[in-house]
Amino acid sequence: MSRRSFAAGAAALMASLPAMTVPAAAAGSGAAGAKPPSSDLTTQTSGTYQFKVGDVRITALSDGTVPANLHQLLVGTTPAHTDALLSEDYLTNPVDVSINEWVFALGDRLVLIDTGAGGLFGPGYGGKLVASLREAGFGPSDVTDILLTHIHTDHSGGLMRDDQRVFQNATIHVGKLDVTFVLNRSNAANAHYDIKYFDEAIRTVKPYLDAGKVNAFDRTTTILPNLVASLHPGHTPGSAFFTLTSGNETIQFVGDIIHVAAIQFPDPSVAIVYDVNPTAAVAVRQQTFPQFVHDRTLIAVPHMSFPDIGHVRTAGTGFEWVPIAYVNRET
Numbered sequence: 001m002s003r004r005s006f007a008a009g010a011a012a013l014m015a016s017l018p019a020m021t022v023p024a025a026a027a028g029s030g031a032a033g034a035k036p037p038s039s040d041l042t043t044q045t046s047g048t049y050q051f052k053v054g055d056v057r058i059t060a061l062s063d064g065t066v067p068a069n070l071h072q073l074l075v076g077t078t079p080a081h082t083d084a085l086l087s088e089d090y091l092t093n094p095v096d097v098s099i100n101e102w103v104f105a106l107g108d109r110l111v112l113i114d115t116g117a118g119g120l121f122g123p124g125y126g127g128k129l130v131a132s133l134r135e136a137g138f139g140p141s142d143v144t145d146i147l148l149t150h151i152h153t154d155h156s157g158g159l160m161r162d163d164q165r166v167f168q169n170a171t172i173h174v175g176k177l178d179v180t181f182v183l184n185r186s187n188a189a190n191a192h193y194d195i196k197y198f199d200e201a202i203r204t205v206k207p208y209l210d211a212g213k214v215n216a217f218d219r220t221t222t223i224l225p226n227l228v229a230s231l232h233p234g235h236t237p238g239s240a241f242f243t244l245t246s247g248n249e250t251i252q253f254v255g256d257i258i259h260v261a262a263i264q265f266p267d268p269s270v271a272i273v274y275d276v277n278p279t280a281a282v283a284v285r286q287q288t289f290p291q292f293v294h295d296r297t298l299i300a301v302p303h304m305s306f307p308d309i310g311h312v313r314t315a316g317t318g319f320e321w322v323p324i325a326y327v328n329r330e331t
């Protein structure tokens with residue numbers, strides 16, 4: 001199948017958004033406090049989930065979900081193949097895709113992995129990160145370090161609100177090649193990316209750069225003690241994993257190496273229009289999935305179903321996702 005342009009994918013994504021009435025509270029304006037119970041799926045009451053890795057308490061944060069028309073977004077498959085694999089997981093196209101982040105304290109630092117879409121997908125589509133962060137007991141000004149798995153609107157869009165830096169005290173840590181890629185609008189033509197994604201990246205990342213708040217790395221780098229960044233280009237040129245170790249436990253925050261569990265675990269050769277280099281993105285999946293199985297690695301993946309924490313195991317000729325067990329008691 002021919003390479004689809006990012007612009008086409010983005011247009012397809014936006015075209016797939018159903019007409020929905022979204023209460024203002026669901027847009028995630030950052031207001032703290034309890035929300036009333038509701039059966040409305042746009043106002044789920046919990047956007048957080050806590051778990052521990054060694055001594056580190058990590059909170060998964062929901063930025064919301066967005067509908068995705070996989071017939072238009074996936075590359076290297078057919079609608080029939082997509083529908084068949086979705087059916088195996090009792091799903092039908094379009095599917096809702098989670099946008100998730102994680103926050104944890106390391107010493108006197110508060111680390112946030114990714115920032116969601118902010119207001120850039122429009123009211124009701126993402127933008128709940130700050131509300132989820134408050135639900136977890138933190139305000140944006142508490143965050144000292146933001147680790148971006150990559151620069152795309154659904155990961156870096158939450159950096160700004162109304163032309164203000166949301167995280168005034170935070171330094172961004174991000175792969176250098178992503179910064180140089182998106183801050184140069186002329187790359188849009190070469191990458192067949194819609195110019196609006198460059199403009200959105202410039203609007204959200206550049207203010208931090210101008211404020212001296214960006215640490216761009218071009219090799220495996222220790223961000224903080226027991227927290228290491230490594231580069232895995234494909235989805236974007238500077239896509240990074242962040243590996244946190246505490247005691248003898250480890251978690252890897254792997255970014256967008258996969259978007260749809262029902263499709264890309266059984267068939268890792270399927271790519272998505274958002275992959276800057278689909279061949280390299282597929283190669284990353286094919287290299288890392290067996291490694292995750294072998295090492296029994298706990299991974300955090302932004303677009304699985306919330307809270308997006310789990311393991312990979314082999315299944316038939318491919319793989320499948322095993323979410324962590326739910327825990328809800330005093331510990």
Ligand SMILES: [Zn+2]
Nearest residue numbers: 152154256302
């Ligand atoms: Zn993403």
